[in-house]
Amino acid sequence: MSDRPSLRSSWLAHYAELISTWTRRYGNRHDAEDATHDAIANMLEQQSAVITNPRAFLHRSVHNGLVSLNRRAHRQAHVAWQDLSDEEHPLDHSHEQELQGAHLRRALQNALKELPLKSQQVFAWHRLEGYTLPEIARKMNLSQSMVEKHMARALDHLHKRLSDFQLPE
CATH class of the missing domain: 1.10.10.10 (Winged helix-like DNA-binding domain superfamily/Winged helix DNA-binding domain)
Structure with a gap:
């Protein structure tokens, strides 16, 4: 329980850096903020874990969160052109x-x-x-x-x- 106060203060020291770094790298401030908040919440919920380097832990957690967001955003069904039904093909081929x-x-x-x-x-x-x-x-x-x-x-x-x-x- 003695690690809890140090964890609470350590994330705050890195908060601005995390948002800035991952906004710059990822290009989307809202996603960087969401991933940062999730990483901090996960770190604070881990009562039994000993985190020796909170900065590295948070950066890795934010990165993983952004990768997950990116995967969810790009998960789409891809159908080959020849597999489309006639209704799905464009009918008007204008110049x-x-x-x-x-x-x-x-x-x-x-x-x-x-x-x-x-x-x-x-x-x-x-x-x-x-x-x-x-x-x-x-x-x-x-x-x-x-x-x-x-x-x-x-x-x-x-x-x-x-x-x-x-x-x-």
């Missing part, structure tokens, strides 16, 4: 739509070329070929964590580079 599609394809190709080769491979194998992340990890002789980082890097980069193509909500 303007064809130009927009060609522009999007070029932008996607250029954005992919900007990524490191391993990130390109992970994205292509996962999103285009349908391999699972554990399968890709085995193929590339990498840890699954590293494959997840490459995928997150690719998705984040593509999201930023192709934001002009998003449909209005």
Whole structure:
């Protein structure tokens, strides 16, 4: 019980640093705040655990929280074009739509070329070929964590580079 006061004060010393660091790295202040608050709450709830380095513990916890948020946000069902029903295929192929599609394809190709080769491979194998992340990890002789980082890097980069193509909500 004597560690509780020190834990309570130690998180406060790192609060501003955590928010600033993870907002800068992740690019979303609200998610960084949510992950930071969750990490602090988890640390304070761990009565029996001895945390020797609260700063490192909190940074790792915030990072893990942001990875989880990112996974939940990007978890979508992907269906190959040829597997769509006739009703789901676009019926009107106007000249303007064809130009927009060609522009999007070029932008996607250029954005992919900007990524490191391993990130390109992970994205292509996962999103285009349908391999699972554990399968890709085995193929590339990498840890699954590293494959997840490459995928997150690719998705984040593509999201930023192709934001002009998003449909209005």
